[in-house]
Amino acid sequence: MLANRLILWCLVGMFCLPYLPVAAAASDQLSVDKRFESFCREWLQTVNNFAAKKMQYKKVDQGFIAEYDGYSDTLSTRVKIADPAKKTYVGILTYNEVKFQHHGQTPDAAKGGPFDVVSQSPVTAIFMYRNGEWQN
Amino acid sequence: MVYKFKVKESLGKEMQKIPLTYLKKEENMKSKAIVLLVAALFVFTGCSTMSKRAKCACVGAAAGAAVGTTAGLIIGHDQGLHRNPNMVGGGIIGGVAGALIGGVTGYLVCKEEPKPPVPVKVEEPKCDKIVINSVQFDFDKAVIKPEFYPILDEAAAELQKPACAKKNVTIEGNTCNMGSDKYNQKLSEKRAAAAKQYLVGKGLSADRFTAVGNGEKNPIADNKTKKGRAMNRRVEFKIAD
Numbered sequence: 422m423l424a425n426r427l428i429l430w431c432l433v434g435m436f437c438l439p440y441l442p443v444a445a446a447a448s449d450q451l452s453v454d455k456r457f458e459s460f461c462r463e464w465l466q467t468v469n470n471f472a473a474k475k476m477q478y479k480k481v482d483q484g485f486i487a488e489y490d491g492y493s494d495t496l497s498t499r500v501k502i503a504d505p506a507k508k509t510y511v512g513i514l515t516y517n518e519v520k521f522q523h524h525g526q527t528p529d530a531a532k533g534g535p536f537d538v539v540s541q542s543p544v545t546a547i548f549m550y551r552n553g554e555w556q557n
Numbered sequence: 558m559v560y561k562f563k564v565k566e567s568l569g570k571e572m573q574k575i576p577l578t579y580l581k582k583e584e585n586m587k588s589k590a591i592v593l594l595v596a597a598l599f600v601f602t603g604c605s606t607m608s609k610r611a612k613c614a615c616v617g618a619a620a621g622a623a624v625g626t627t628a629g630l631i632i633g634h635d636q637g638l639h640r641n642p643n644m645v646g647g648g649i650i651g652g653v654a655g656a657l658i659g660g661v662t663g664y665l666v667c668k669e670e671p672k673p674p675v676p677v678k679v680e681e682p683k684c685d686k687i688v689i690n691s692v693q694f695d696f697d698k699a700v701i702k703p704e705f706y707p708i709l710d711e712a713a714a715e716l717q718k719p720a721c722a723k724k725n726v727t728i729e730g731n732t733c734n735m736g737s738d739k740y741n742q743k744l745s746e747k748r749a750a751a752a753k754q755y756l757v758g759k760g761l762s763a764d765r766f767t768a769v770g771n772g773e774k775n776p777i778a779d780n781k782t783k784k785g786r787a788m789n790r791r792v793e794f795k796i797a798d
Contacts (some may be wrong), residue, residue, distance in 0.1 A: 468777050503707035511707045542685040547711050549691035557689035557787040
């Protein structure tokens with residue numbers, strides 16, 4: 422009876438064993454995908470904050486225009502495996518570079534916003550995952 | 558024989574009893590049947606502009622109506638009952654029933670052919686800027702390490718997409734602020750040139766690319782942090798309109 426069970430489990434094991442690396446790879450990819458999206462959000466946030474600091478002012482007939490190049494919150498990401506052996510991936514982030522403007526009577530009023538979107542242009546940024554993390 | 562005679566005799570008596578108004582009504586019914594037949598023919602010819610399945614149902618209905626009406630009339634005539642208004646009406650009923658049966662059969666037999674796709678004007682995806690990060694160069698060197706080739710391969714794939722494939726590209730090298738301006742300027746130029754060389758090696762036309770260096774002039778993040786400096790060391794591909 423015990424021998425029969427042992428044989429049965431061995432057979433189940435033999436059947437499942439080849440699929441374990443596949444399942445593990447799929448799980449890795451899922452984790453890398455998730456981490457890429459949060460990496461991208463953080464990356465864009467950093468870039469956006471820095472861009473806002475580089476705000477420029479233009480004197481116009483009636484006051485000032487404050488403007489800076491920021492980035493859209495909407496993004497799309499996809500991840501491709503580059504080298505399965507070394508567990509390296511390539512991540513592709515697509516977002517929009519946005520020119521923001523606001524008009525005010527004084528530079529401070531212009532700086533206060535709310536800012537309007539003047540133009541948008543798509544950007545594709547490519548990153549690499551190696552040594553267990555997404556690289557800046 | 559006796560039975561037949563009795564039927565005929567009784568019919569003869571019946572027919573003699575039919576009043577003139579009844580005969581007029583029968584004529585009306587007959588003409589209605591002809592009108593139905595003609596209508597069926599009209600429908601038949603009008604079916605040509607419909608979709609395949611509707612056409613089948615329409616043709617089936619028209620054919621069924623025609624056959625049903627004719628059959629109704631012939632049966633009535635053969636049995637010598639053509640003066641009986643109920644039998645002429647039977648022709649009409651036959652026509653309607655035939656139309657129904659023919660229509661349903663036609664609908665069921667024919668399958669709707671897939672509609673041709675409506676031509677949609679696809680807006681060409683824009684291709685303005687590609688930024689490659691994560692490519693690390695050795696200190697004072699502008700040689701791309703093999704482990705970073707997949708990033709450039711991806712950039713090459715993006716640049717070969719239809720939206721970008723024929724456009725000229727300016728490759729801009731950027732550095733962090735470590736080192737002198739002059740040094741970083743040279744380094745950024747070399748790194749842009751290295752990226753260009755790699756892409757040309759991949760089969761992209763060298764004529765499309767102009768390699769320039771921005772030095773440390775265009776940071777995208779704060780140079781005060783290690784992370785910010787890493788973000789600033791990058792190559793951008795700006796695609797001309």
